[in-house]
Amino acid sequence: xxxxxxxxxxxxxxxxxxxxxxxxxxxxxxxxxxxxxxxxxxxxxxxxxxxxxxxxxxxxxxxxxxxxxxxxxxxxxxxxxxxxxxxxxxxxxxxxxx
Numbered sequence: 646x647x648x649x650x651x652x653x654x655x656x657x658x659x660x661x662x663x664x665x666x667x668x669x670x671x672x673x674x675x676x677x678x679x680x681x682x683x684x685x686x687x688x689x690x691x692x693x694x695x696x697x698x699x700x701x702x703x704x705x706x707x708x709x710x711x712x713x714x715x716x717x718x719x720x721x722x723x724x725x726x727x728x729x730x731x732x733x734x735x736x737x738x739x740x741x742x743x
Contacts, residue, residue, distance in 0.1 A: 652674065655674055656670045656671050656674055657670075659673055659674065681699070685699050685700075685701055685726065686701070689701045693731075694731070695731055695733040695734065696730070696731055696733075696734055697728055697729055697730040697731045697734055698728070698729045698731070699726055699727070699728055700726070700727045700728075700729070701724055701725075701726060701727075702724070702725050702726075702727055703722070703723075703724055704722065704723055704724070704725055705722055706719060706720060706721050706722040707719075707720050708720070
C-alpha cells in the first residue's frame with residue numbers, strides 16, 4: 646500500500662486529466678502551491694471551500710528534552726501551520742466504504 650503522494654504524481658494526474666504538457670502541468674501545480682503559501686503567510690489564514698482551513702500560529706519558545714539522553718534544550722519560538730478539515734471533507738472521509 647502506498648502512503649505518499651508526490652509532486653510528480655500530481656503533475657501526472659493533471660497531465661492525464663487535462664491534457665496539458667507535463668511542463669505546463671508542473672507550472673500549474675507550482676503556481677497553486679505558491680499561491681497557498683503566500684496567502685497563509687500574508688493573511689495568517691486560508692480557507693479552501695469543501696476542503697478545510699489552514700491557519701498560522703505562533704508557538705512560544707520552551708524547554709524540551711531528548712527522551713533518549715534526557716538532555717534539555719531550548720526549542721525556539723516558531724510559526725506552525727494548523728489544518729482544520731471542513732465538514733464536507735470529514736463526511737466524505739467517514740462515509741467512504743473500505
